[in-house]
Amino acid sequence: MAIEPINMNEFQELAKQALPKMYYDYHTGGAEDQYTLKENVEAFSRILFQPRILLDVSRINLSTTVLGYNLSSPIMLAPTGCHKLAHPEGEIATARAAAACKTIMVLSCMSTCTVEEVASSCDAIRFFQLYVYRRRDVSAQLVQRAERCGYKAIVLTADTPRLGRREADIKNKMITPELKNFEGLMSTEVDSEKGSQLEAFASEILDPSLSWKDIGWLKSITNLPILIKGVLTAEDAVKAVDVGVAGIIVSNHGARQLDYAPPTISVLEEVVQAVGGKIPVLLDGGIRRGTDVFKALALGAQAVLIGRPVLYGLAAMGENGVRRVIEMLRDELELTMTLCGCCSLKDIARSHVQTPRDRLRSLL
Numbered sequence: 150m151a152i153e154p155i156n157m158n159e160f161q162e163l164a165k166q167a168l169p170k171m172y173y174d175y176h177t178g179g180a181e182d183q184y185t186l187k188e189n190v191e192a193f194s195r196i197l198f199q200p201r202i203l204l205d206v207s208r209i210n211l212s213t214t215v216l217g218y219n220l221s222s223p224i225m226l227a228p229t230g231c232h233k234l235a236h237p238e239g240e241i242a243t244a245r246a247a248a249a250c251k252t253i254m255v256l257s258c259m260s261t262c263t264v265e266e267v268a269s270s271c272d273a274i275r276f277f278q279l280y281v282y283r284r285r286d287v288s289a290q291l292v293q294r295a296e297r298c299g300y301k302a303i304v305l306t307a308d309t310p311r312l313g314r315r316e317a318d319i320k321n322k323m324i325t326p327e328l329k330n331f332e333g334l335m336s337t338e339v340d341s342e343k344g345s346q347l348e349a350f351a352s353e354i355l356d357p358s359l360s361w362k363d364i365g366w367l368k369s370i371t372n373l374p375i376l377i378k379g380v381l382t383a384e385d386a387v388k389a390v391d392v393g394v395a396g397i398i399v400s401n402h403g404a405r406q407l408d409y410a411p412p413t414i415s416v417l418e419e420v421v422q423a424v425g426g427k428i429p430v431l432l433d434g435g436i437r438r439g440t441d442v443f444k445a446l447a448l449g450a451q452a453v454l455i456g457r458p459v460l461y462g463l464a465a466m467g468e469n470g471v472r473r474v475i476e477m478l479r480d481e482l483e484l485t486m487t488l489c490g491c492c493s494l495k496d497i498a499r500s501h502v503q504t505p506r507d508r509l510r511s512l513l
């Protein structure tokens with residue numbers, strides 16, 4: 150009988166049992182030595198709590214807003230490609246779970262259901278994640294299709310001029326699944342028989358010349374707010390504010406791009422300080438516990454996004470699995486807030502956490 154998952158590691162174990170090795174490796178893997186992959190999770194474990202006591206915590210409220218949309222908790226779904234590799238219902242199952250949990254799903258442009266199919270499947274609040282292709286006309290058409298069918302924001306992924314080197318995918322000769330949004334627009338076939346087909350395909354289509362000035366181009370083709378995903382430094386955060394985007398996602402792409410990039414939670418605070426409250430700062434990477442969500446909020450994130458946990462839930466139990474993953478993190482966050490003395494997200498303060506830097510400072 151299947152085990153009843155009690156935490157995210159057990160969901161991951163179920164996903165491993167459910168999936169062919171090639172797909173499981175694709176979901177879990179990181180770039181090269183996978184240093185950042187491990188650090189994304191471990192950096193959270195170096196942050197400790199400074200809980201407060203004897204505060205009435207009989208009622209806890211986890212609700213929040215992101216770009217004006219009401220969410221039941223600060224846990225959103227990060228864009229991840231190819232959900233049909235995890236489950237035959239693909240992104241539609243994920244969107245329905247997002248709707249049931251009243252949160253935002255960011256749909257990857259590299260999805261296995263079309264933007265229209267996902268839009269008509271349920272009333273989830275959806276953002277659309279964009280890669281800019283050498284074929285700018287294809288990117289522009291995707292943005293306009295997303296805008297037409299009710300997506301509320303564009304999330305521009307800025308850390309992927311080429312795909313990172315994921316060694317498991319190279320060994321497995323990772324395939325390129327049917328990417329439904331491209332039907333009739335662009336072929337997904339590549340010449341190369343060697344290594345990861347997906348990497349070869351992605352590197353053929355992605356535009357490495359993408360630069361800050363292209364934010365102007367993006368603004369000229371859409372009225373939707375734009376968020377930049379992949380910010381890891383204060384300098385880039387300031388530039389993002391200067392070019393007038395609506396939000397920032399601190400992300401290292403789940404450690405799948407540049408290995409030895411810093412774990413996201415370790416750079417969050419400097420990005421938040423550089424932004425100075427002008428636009429919301431979100432974070433993804435390594436969130437596996439409600440305690441991680443609390444720590445990110447204490448260091449200034451408005452909300453977090455989860456990538457792999459969604460895929461684990463989807464692979465293990467389809468729509469129901471994604472729902473349970475979100476609920477599990479939400480329940481853990483609620484407990485953390487209760488035990489730290491916080492009744493609402495507004496009560497979560499910097500003083501509730503102690504980072505490695507704080508401990509160093511206290512020694513000086």
Ligand SMILES: Cc1cc2nc3c(=O)[nH]c(=O)nc-3n(C[C@H](O)[C@H](O)[C@H](O)COP(=O)(O)O)c2cc1C
Nearest residue numbers: 176227228229230257306402403434435455456457
């Ligand atoms: C299998 C997989 C596919 C992904 N595909 C995309 C994508 O299409 N676009 C994108 O911007 N990020 C993509 N990401 C990165 C996620 O949006 C997110 O940054 C990352 O998964 C967060 O880390 P976590 O998996 O530890 O939660 C992908 C990540 C994974 C694991």
Ligand SMILES: CC(C)CC(=O)C(=O)O
Nearest residue numbers: 229230231259312351405
């Ligand atoms: C289909 C891929 C290019 C999606 C992606 O960004 C990833 O695998 O990290």
